[in-house]
Amino acid sequence: ERLVQNGGKVVILDIQGTRAQELAKTIGEDVQVTVGCVTSEEDVKKALEVAKNKFGRLDTLINCAGYAQTSQIYNFNKDKEAGMDNFVKCVNVNTIGTFNTIRLAAGLIGKNQPSEDGYRGVIINTAATIAYRKQV
Template sequence: MCSLPGMVAFVTGAASGLGKATMLHLLNRGVKGVLAFDIQKFQFETPSNVVTVNGDISHEEHVNEALTKCKEHFGKLNAVINCAGVSVAFKLHNFGANKAHNLDDFRRVFEICALGTFNVNRLSAGLLAENEPEGGLKGIIINTSSVSAFDGTVGQVAHSAASGAINSMTLPMARDLSVEGIRVVTIAPGIFYTPLMDRMPAETLQYFAEMTPCPSRLGKPEEFAHLVASIIENPFINGSIIRLDGAIRLPA
């Protein structure tokens, strides 16, 4: 349960960014197969040992369909890696425009990030528990939150709230699933260079890079994927929230 070769992983948000990098890294490390799940279309050719499913992580039927395909195609599931998420930048109230934060925007961020993560985990736990234990372990769940849960900055109330909820779920989930030998860990990334960053001006990217003490640059999706693999391979990491951020602390 801690050896990547032969393992089957379910990766959400796998069409781009952190999820895509994680899927490719795990495949390069010898996993048996990946169920790649995303609401976006997959714009690249996937290897034969990848099954792609389009769907919304907050919809029960979509996730159940993906888990059914995983069981049918690979016969098992060993690791769940939640990388899907969205964000919105808006202050609680824009006093210049006399406009309050849109409730539907907040709801969408919370439903995709927090509710979606919870939904994937609650539905996949049963399939993870079907594995025969090895060293007392049957599988692992890895969530993705954000450093904004700790350093909530201006305009990030929705993303901070959703990330904080994911962090707060980590330990009780780990304790709930401990009876079946299933670990739960959350990664809280800093600012990473993903396709979303392509829309930002160069000076904004430079500002983010300089904000990160060491190394002074944006994180690479491959570095996130490397941590995912390391967590899987270390059986004593459980119930933890790990910051992956180059020592950044977001300003007010």
Template sequence: MDIKGKTALVTGGASGLGRATVEHFVSLGANVVILDLNDEAGAAVAAAQGGKVTYVNTNVTDEVAVANAVAVAKDKYGSVDIAVNCAGIGTPQKVLDRDGNRYPMDHFKKVISINLIGSYNVLAQAAEAMQTNEPNEDGERGVIINTASVAAFEGQIGQAAYAASKGGIAALTLPTAREFSRQGVRVMTIAPGFIHTPLFDGLPEAAVDSLKQQVVFPKRLGKPHEYAKLAAHIIDNAYLNGETIRMDAAARMAPK
């Protein structure tokens, strides 16, 4: 799919991986609708990109809110051709506390709701909108890219909820790719490693250095624009479908 002139939904597009994706897609000629809850940051990103970007305050777990964002994209730009799910949270919490007592379910439910159910909500509504698009020569009508994490495969202590949510996203990829073949919609997932998003800015230098030591090569944190470039390649390469791609410089996470 040629991204130029196409319209993309990007969740979490006000910062981090999402913002880098928004900016890169616009540089390639796409229109973008940002789905986020940070009004100030979302409006600032949209303003910086002119009329090519529209911000819509959207809770990705809310079906009505996502439907509204899809409607805005179709009304303003004519279609929804691409969806990239970057919205998510990663706050850690163990299953049991120091005294061996289990924590309440609230944290687990919240992480699953935002990361997994939110991704599913956007995926489902994007696919529904894409099926009416005019197909290209391959019969393709749309591309959906979800964001998992290397934690889906080697989650650390304290990442039970996060790893479960990202593992669910990875597991969602193939069955939906198979199902949406009827609609001409591809589904792919990117599983990033240690990417230098704003989350890392609040960490002590020693903690960041420790994470870097788990990276094989190049021995540094990944950059958000590297995620954005991979997303753009997935859109361009029609033979990528139903797979999760690790983007981690060969890093494998230790137990803690």
């Protein structure tokens, strides 16, 4: 919302879409929503095409998709290690998804004319405080 209030145009790539679409309706036509996952090359390309076709360019990529499910890596009461499913999903979304969006957006951002300072755009990656929670 603040991005639009400051003159920005926003494309949201959201895995479910419902909440993002509700938010977009309240903000207005400067927000477009595409449903998809950051781990999907096709979904990310679709969102970037929306940005290019609707707004003419991409100046900023904000990576804020994330997945975390706290679980112990080893359960000493049951003498059993954790499964790999949560870890694999976490790596896929948080690491591969972030890299996927960066690599696909970089070319579009790179086509922008440089600003007076020589910048063509910016990529912002976020992290979560879940890293500080006890896992063992």
